[in-house]
Amino acid sequence: MRLKGKTALVTAAGQGIGRAAVxxxxxxxxxxxxxDVNPKLLDSYDGVQNVRAVTLDVLDKAAIGKLITSIPKLDVLFNCAGFVHNxxxxxxxxxxxxxxxxLNVRAQYWAIQAALPGMLAHGGGSIINMxxxxxxxxxxxxxxIYGTSxxxxxxxxxxxxxxxxxxxxRCNAIAPGTVDTPSLGDRINSYADPAEARRNFIARQPMGRLxxxxxxxxxxxxxxSDESVFATGQVFSVDGGMMI
Known part of the structure; x- marks a missing residue:
């Protein structure tokens, strides 16, 4: 149990990477x-041990602050919410x-700003940004737009x-390559030829898959976890070789 005793908050936790992280x-x-902003996506957590599902719009600064300050001791913040423009x-x-x-930047700034006072008061914390x-x-x-944000x-x-x-x-970021999530599926299906679009997404991954x-x-x-206690200010690429 590498995270026993820790409390974490994850945004965009209804599906994809956010849900996997939770x-x-x-x-x-x-x-x-x-x-998550969509309460229906949170229904899948019903009965899941150690998980409390809460509707949250990360574009609402007051709502972010109210939720985060209501958590007695927040050890981990994972800012996962985002959107990809083409x-x-x-x-x-x-x-x-x-x-x-x-969504991609200001919401993270708001969440970190809300979480930091409590983390500092309790002697530390880990912030993970998408x-x-x-x-x-x-x-x-x-x-x-996406790359710039x-x-x-x-x-x-x-x-x-x-x-x-x-x-x-500690504040670190993760830099995924292309991940086969529902949001990617929505983007692929928006193309005139979804099958070709999926092949193109796969083609840019050196491993030959998403x-x-x-x-x-x-x-x-x-x-x-405390295993990464000496790591901060880093961007961890999990990209299937895109940065080789």
């Missing part, structure tokens, strides 16, 4: 607050830009880590 941390003994800079709109930065291999690490075609997540992560490195706070959400969860458990 289940993995709960299996390791953590008490996990699984949050297109180059020529396709970008101000509305899409604002939405992406609000970045992407598509960020400051690597440019991918037709991911202008995830690059901001990398900067946010390193800044928080630098400010609180001597105060028991990742599964449960294959990303172990790095989250590691970063949540």
């Amino acid at each position: 289940m993995a941390m709960a299996a390791e003994g953590a008490q996990v607050w699984a949050t 297109g180059s800079i020529l396709d970008a709109t101000d509305a899409d830009w604002d939405f992406a930065f609000n 970045a992407s291999v598509c960020s400051s690490l690597k440019g991918l075609p037709n991911r202008f 995830k690059a901001a997540v990398v900067g946010l992560t390193k800044s928080v880590a630098a400010d609180f490195v001597a105060k028991g706070i 990742a599964q959400a449960h294959e990303i969860a172990p790095i989250i458990v590691y970063l949540a």
Whole structure:
């Protein structure tokens, strides 16, 4: 039980990587607050040991603060919520830009800002942010807004880590490659030829396949646990070789 005695909060926990992270941390003994904007997606947690499901809109700063400050001792925060926009800079709109930065970056900033006082008061904590291999690490075609927002997540992560490195706070990010989640399925199905779109997503993965959400969860458990106590300000790529 690598996380026994720890309390964690996960955003976008209704499906995909968020749900895989909740289940993995709960299996390791953590008490996990699984949050999502869609309450129906949280129904799958009914009866799951060590998991408390709560509806949360991470675009609502007051709601984030109210929930986080209600948790007596939060040890782990996993900021998983995000959205992927398609297109180059020529396709970008101000509305899409604002939405992406609000969800992919500002929501993380709000959650961290709400969680830090309690973590500091209790002597430490682990913050894990969802970045992407598509960020400051690597440019991918037709991911202008997404890649730019995830690059901001990398900067946010390193800044928080630098400010609180001597105060028991660790802040790291994960950078997955392409993961076969329901949200990816929605994007694939939006193409004129979904079968071709899926082949194209697979083609950019050197391993010749997409990742599964449960294959990303172990790095989250590691970063949540005391095994990673000397790691902070880092971006951990779990990308099937995209960064080779």
